[in-house]
Amino acid sequence: MAAIQTARERARADITAQITAAARRQLAVDGAPGLSLRAVARELGMVSSAVYRYVANRDELLTMLIVEAYDSLGDAVEATLVGAAGAPPFERFVAAATAVREWAIAHPHEYALVYGSPVPGYAAPETTIAPATRVTLALIGIIDHAHRAGLLEPPNGAVADVDRGVAADFEAVRDAVGAELPDDVLVRVIAAWTQLFGFVSFEVFGQTRNVIHHHAELFEATVGAVARLVGLVPTRSAAT
Amino acid sequence: MAAIQTARERARADITAQITAAARRQLAVDGAPGLSLRAVARELGMVSSAVYRYVANRDELLTMLIVEAYDSLGDAVEATLVGAAGAPPFERFVAAATAVREWAIAHPHEYALVYGSPVPGYAAPETTIAPATRVTLALIGIIDHAHRAGLLEPPNGAVADVDRGVAADFEAVRDAVGAELPDDVLVRVIAAWTQLFGFVSFEVFGQTRNVIHHHAELFEATVGAVARLVGLVPTRSAAT
DNA sequence: TGTACATCAGTGAACGCGCGTTCACTGATGTAC
């Protein structure tokens, strides 16, 4: 055992990777409902029952794809933030949001798999939770750092006091992610977070087709607007 | 012909309605991918081929469900706005947004059908466009009215000038819906619109499960925040 | 280094299922005279 793999172990890891790769390719063509173990086997030149040596059943394959998708998106966003290490928070936030959008456009079916309609009859196991939170964690982290550095300037007309139930949810969120953001900022963070994915979903799912033709530019503008709502300010802001 | 129906025509309309009703029931259980003409026929006690007297094929049935879903949501939102006829724009906007959320929670699979992942291999025909725009029209209408009445007070830190391509898209939108909203407000309107559906999608699709337990209250808070971002102000605003 | 046995990967056939769609048909409902 240990780190040294036997030939068999290496072959196993290799073929498992080939299976998920083939499944990902199929996902890109037919979407999640069309994913089939038989088609995966066919693409790899195996007999359909052979796949069962590597994957317990269809649902487990779906789970593997979900985890991969979350991790792929998480990698993309985290890499972007590493690249923007020195930048001020507004720019970091916009960069992270843009990374989400670009990943989604590059992987529409994987995006749909994790952020679209749930697959009927499939319940995601706990394995998917950790990878799912990476992006959210990154986004909140940017804002939390800005807050700790005293760089947050929420606009006037602030949010009214938050409902007690919501306050409890927020307390749990702060504990879970180690953030210090106050309730009124968290409301705006949730708004920004849902706005980001709402925009991306509309674009990727085709809701704005034939209406909006310049998505990239509009995205930047709306993300800028919600970033300011959160209290992030662009450097050398043109104010007004 | 004319308005008077023969018995046959009435029977035809009746059974067509039963077919879509059965399909809607199936949708609620198995989601769009599981919708099948044979199952619909079974539920109605017909032989599967009989359904083809009423529906050309599976895609046409899907289209009928999509149109019904959009219209059902449109009805709900418009009825809410009729009920809030005298109210000021901030309250009207929040009421309309809340109607969207409540409809979505009551009809999760119909919501997923129209706002979730696209059904692979299905292309929505033009018939679906008009009903699809009703909600958006209603939301923009509220803000446009407020603007014309001089009631819009966008927060400071306004949006930078909008990209030329986006400006062209906006011009077309203004023409299409007969609105007068300037570009910088439209950016915020798009942000509010995508935030609304982003929040609802996250809730309905289970993205916030185990994290947020008080969705209704949090929803109200975030909608309030983006409404203020657009420039709507609550009456007797507690300011700051 | 060599043999005996255990583990694992992949095969091929099969089970049972549900699906969309077509087609020739029977029988009831409508229409024209």
Next chain:
DNA sequence: TGTACATCAGTGAACGCGCGTTCACTGATGTAC
């Protein structure tokens, strides 16, 4: 009011398809002595 014909609704059988999953099997790869 009555008959002759056309229209339509619903039947039942069939075509061809793909799916998930199981199972007894062959043969290759690994392990222990």
